[in-house]
Amino acid sequence: MPTLSWIGKEAVEKHHLEIPYRLLEYDDSLSVGDKENGNLIIQGDNLHALKALLPYYAGKIKCIYIDPPYNTGNEKWAYNDNVNAPEIKKWLNEVVGREGEDLTRHDKWLCMMYPRLQILKKLLHKKGSIFISIDENEQANLKLLMDEIFGAKNFIEQLIWNKRVPKNDKYIGNIHEYILLYAKDIDLINKFIQSKEGIPEINDLLTELRRKKIPIPEAENEIKKLYKKNNYDRGITLYNSLDENYRLWGKINVSWPNGQTFGPRYDVIHPKTGKPCKVPDRGWRWTKETFDKLLNYENVVELHDGSFKCGLIWFAKDENTQPSSIKYLDDVSYFLLRSIISTKSQGAISLKNFSDRSFDYPKPVDLIKLLFSSTDFKNGIFLDSFAGSGTTAHAVKELNKEDGGNRKFILVELEEDIAKNVTAERIKRVINGYEVEKPNGTKEKVEGLGGGFRYCKLGEPLFDKFGNVRKGVKFRELAFHIFFSETGVPLKENAKLTSPFIGKYNGVAYYLLFNGILGDLSVNGGNVLTSKILSELKSHNGQKIIFGESCRLSLARLKKENIIFKQIPYEIKIS
Numbered sequence: 031m032p033t034l035s036w037i038g039k040e041a042v043e044k045h046h047l048e049i050p051y052r053l054l055e056y057d058d059s060l061s062v063g064d065k066e067n068g069n070l071i072i073q074g075d076n077l078h079a080l081k082a083l084l085p086y087y088a089g090k091i092k093c094i095y096i097d098p099p100y101n102t103g104n105e106k107w108a109y110n111d112n113v114n115a116p117e118i119k120k121w122l123n124e125v126v127g128r129e130g131e132d133l134t135r136h137d138k139w140l141c142m143m144y145p146r147l148q149i150l151k152k153l154l155h156k157k158g159s160i161f162i163s164i165d166e167n168e169q170a171n172l173k174l175l176m177d178e179i180f181g182a183k184n185f186i187e188q189l190i191w192n193k194r195v196p197k198n199d200k201y202i203g204n205i206h207e208y209i210l211l212y213a214k215d216i217d218l219i220n221k222f223i224q225s226k227e228g229i230p231e232i233n234d235l236l237t238e239l240r241r242k243k244i245p246i247p248e249a250e251n252e253i254k255k256l257y258k259k260n261n262y263d264r265g266i267t268l269y270n271s272l273d274e275n276y277r278l279w280g281k282i283n284v285s286w287p288n289g290q291t292f293g294p295r296y297d298v299i300h301p302k303t304g305k306p307c308k309v310p311d312r313g314w315r316w317t318k319e320t321f322d323k324l325l326n327y328e329n330v331v332e333l334h335d336g337s338f339k340c341g342l343i344w345f346a347k348d349e350n351t352q353p354s355s356i357k358y359l360d361d362v363s364y365f366l367l368r369s370i371i372s373t374k375s376q377g378a379i380s381l382k383n384f385s386d387r388s389f390d391y392p393k394p395v396d397l398i399k400l401l402f403s404s405t406d407f408k409n410g411i412f413l414d415s416f417a418g419s420g421t422t423a424h425a426v427k428e429l430n431k432e433d434g435g436n437r438k439f440i441l442v443e444l445e446e447d448i449a450k451n452v453t454a455e456r457i458k459r460v461i462n463g464y465e466v467e468k469p470n471g472t473k474e475k476v477e478g479l480g481g482g483f484r485y486c487k488l489g490e491p492l493f494d495k496f497g498n499v500r501k502g503v504k505f506r507e508l509a510f511h512i513f514f515s516e517t518g519v520p521l522k523e524n525a526k527l528t529s530p531f532i533g534k535y536n537g538v539a540y541y542l543l544f545n546g547i548l549g550d551l552s553v554n555g556g557n558v559l560t561s562k563i564l565s566e567l568k569s570h571n572g573q574k575i576i577f578g579e580s581c582r583l584s585l586a587r588l589k590k591e592n593i594i595f596k597q598i599p600y601e602i603k604i605s
Contacts, residue, residue, distance in 0.1 A: 031182055034174040037137040039144070046145035047605045049081040051511055053489035053503070060450060062458045063482025068411070068438040068523070069423070071457065073449035074488035075109055076415040076442040080149040082488065083440070085514035086523060091153045091440075092410030093402060094160040095422055097393055101139040101167050109142050109444065139168055140175065146415065147179045153413065154214045159186070159222075161401050162210045163393065169208050176212055186211040186219070191397065192372040209371075209401070222367040222404040228262050229363050232278070240276040247334050249276065269359035273339075281344050281354035284321075285310035294318065300349040301330045301340045307349045324355060367404040373397050383466050383476075384456035385419070392418060398425035408435030417441035420453040424460050427479045439483075454485055492604070499599045505545050508602075512577055513540055515603035530576075531568040539570035543578035544598065559583060559595060577602065 054072065058065065072079045099107040154160060160180070164172050169188075177185065189209040196203030213219040235256055239249040250272055257267045269280035286293030293313030297306040298321065314321060326341030338345040342356045373396050398421050402412060414422035423439040430437055443449040463478035492511055494500050499508060509532045513521050517535040525533065532540040543557045557579040564583065567576075574593045581588070581595040588595060596602070 031177065032174060033178055034140070034171060036140045037134060038141045042141045042144045046077070046081070046148045049077055049145070050491035050493065051085065051604070052078050052082045052491050053507060054079075054082055054486040055489040057485045057487060060454055060485035061483060062454070062485075063461050063480070065482055065484045067482055069481065069483035070440045070486055071417070071420075071423075071449065071454050071483050072440070072442045072486045072488070073444075073446055074442070075444055077109065077146055077149070078488050079442040080146060080153065080415055084149065084152060084520070085510040086520050087411065087413075087440070088152050088514060088518070088520050089155055090411060090520065091413045092155050092158050092407040092437075093405050094150055094154060094158070094413045094415075095163075095398060095401060096150075096160070096414060096416045097163040097418060098143060098416050099139070100165045101135060102165070103135065103167075107142075136168070136171060140171060143172070143175060144179070147175065150413075150415065151179060151214065155410070156214055157218045157220075157406070158214045159219060159405060160212050160214075161189075163191070163207060164210065165207045166204075169210075172210060176210060180212045180214070184213045184216045186213055186216065186222070187367075187369055189367075190370045192370055194372060220406040223364045224367045224400060224404050226265055226363050226365060228256075228260055228266055231260070232256065232266070232359070236276050236278065246272050246274070246276075253278065265365060266359075269357070271333075278359040279356050280359065282357050284315045284353065284355050286312040286315055288312075296321075298325075298343075298353055299327075300345055301327055301338050302332075302345075302347075303349050305349040307345070308352045310352055367400075371397065371400060373400070383464055384424075384459050385452045393421045395421055395425050395428060398422055399429050402426065402429055402437070403433070407437070408433060409437060411438045411440055413440045415442040417443040417453050418448065420456040423453075423457045423483070427457075427460050427481065431479055449485075454483075457483060493599065493602075497599055497604060499544075499602075505542065508544055509542050512542055512602060516540060516575065529568060534570070538573045538575060539568075541567060541574065541576040543576065557598075561587075564591065564593075 054070075056065075072082075099105050101107075150160065162172065162176070173185075173188070189211060191207045191209055193205055193207065196205045211222075232253070235252065239252060244252065250270060253272070254270055257270070268282075269278045271279050271281075273279060289312070291312075293310075293315060294317055295309055295313045296318045297309075298314075299305070300307050321343075324342040329341060331339040333339065336347045339356065344354045344356050345351075346353070373394055402425055412422065412426050417423075420441060420443075423441055426437045426439045429435055441453060443453045459478075461478050461481055461483075464476050465473040466476055467473050490500055490502075492500060492503060492507065506527050509527050510521055510525075513519075513532050513535075517540075519535065521527075521533055530541045530543055532542055534540070543559060543563065545557070559576055559578045559581040561583065572592065574591070575596060576593055577596045577598055579598050581597070583591075583593070583595070
């Protein structure tokens with residue numbers, strides 16, 4: 031497999047392991063609504079934020095969308111990676127300049143992206159997927175980078191986003207960007223689907239026609255007018271007939287589809303004339319047994335145009351026209367996500383309703399909703415570590431309202447001003463409601479979507495520069511870290527942790543003696559493993575690993591009790 035090399039690659043391949051685990055500090059003054067519902071906005075360098083999330087969310091993120099810097103040469107991006115390799119230290123934290131001024135900007139971008147993508151992969155659920163927006167400046171490099179980190183076999187598609195609005199380019203009107211789509215494990219992934227264009231509008235019209243009891247012939251004409259007005263494709267316009275319940279259906283060809291071979295030939299009897307219908311030149315698509323299952327001669331309905339429904343087979347007025355199968359639109363209102371997506375780039379226009387600050391090139395909500403709704407998940411956590419204006423959270427909230435889902439979001443934004451005054455402010459208005467100024471100058475109130483989020487900042491590392499547990503660290507924080515570092519999987523987010531028992535994994539029970547946390551036990555010296563403390567611990571018939579400051583049990587006793595004792599802080603894995 032082709033691999034990508036660049037200046038500084040060796041220094042960043044393991045860099046994500048060197049990033050310290052930081053604490054997340056909640057700022058309730060910037061949090062909104064229900065703070066306990068699982069939504070987070072984190073302000074800080076996303077490399078450190080992603081590492082801080084690992085003990086809590088490794089393998090739990092259902093879908094990731096990121097819109098990283100495109101590295102056009104006009105952008106101002108800087109991420110404090112603090113890589114110590116001389117070739118990186120020389121320039122990594124500098125602001126990226128134009129191509130002619132700084133020929134190493136592609137190396138810088140790759141060094142910035144590599145460790146972040148490594149942690150994102152660890153956070154992703156085994157059935158999860160990641161979408162990454164990019165343009166031509168780094169598309170080729172990103173594709174090779176993703177092949178290396180996620181595996182070329184897990185590449186699903188390079189989507190084209192047709193923005194419909196050209197950039198002010200010198201040689202050609204560029205109207206598209208790319209969205210790379212990868213799976214964590216393509217063998218576990220389901221198909222990506224999207225709703226056919228126009229389904230909500232069609233359903234609204236059908237509801238109105240049904241409510242008014244418009245005669246079926248007139249109702250079908252109204253449907254066709256809607257199709258023509260919106261120029262829907264054949265995947266919609268094929269379905270232009272209504273049954274007595276105003277349910278849309280279409281006629282599907284049942285001829286043998288392969289032009290090089292032939293299908294079965296047999297007679298299909300017309301329900302009125304009793305004569306065999308015309309057989310397709312190359313035979314039928316189905317066997318006679320399959321065809322007969324769809325036929326129902328005991329339930330023949332004559333339609334207003336003189337044709338007939340006979341079960342799920344349509345017949346013309348007589349046998350001279352080949353019959354068709356009947357498909358209902360609501361049974362096929364979805365199809366595979368298309369590799370070309372056309373939505374207008376109107377993110378900046380819509381953002382005016384949510385923030386008084388400007389923000390360059392925000393993605394439109396409809397684009398992110400389409401990507402997220404194409405996945406197999408209506409629940410779970412959706413992550414964006416280059417959050418910017420907060421489009422990802424907005425899309426999650428709107429999708430939940432539309433389909434009854436329970437998706438949660440985690441956003442990470444580097445710049446404090448943007449995080450507070452654009453990202454968080456936007457989602458606050460989405461939750462609580464906001465006003466939209468109409469063309470005539472009046473304002474219209476838009477109802478909020480409810481819910482809430484917790485606003486966080488990056489705190490101090492869990493361990494100090496000497497490897498000691500930092501003063502002020504709480505039992506719960508250290509317990510989550512220890513369990514994850516020992517097992518590679520996170521504890522459940524709602525884990526009670528009211529006693530030294532942390533949890534079990536693969537038959538091993540883990541305990542932490544720290545800060546005197548012993549639940550309801552009234553035992554002094556709770557950080558030291560003694561016979562008294564051992565007798566009070568939750569029992570486990572198997573291997574036990576106990577972390578504490580010291581141990582007063584003999585090696586023979588530890589062996590007898592099937593205990594491995596690990597001393598704090600020296601035997602805690604910190605990377």
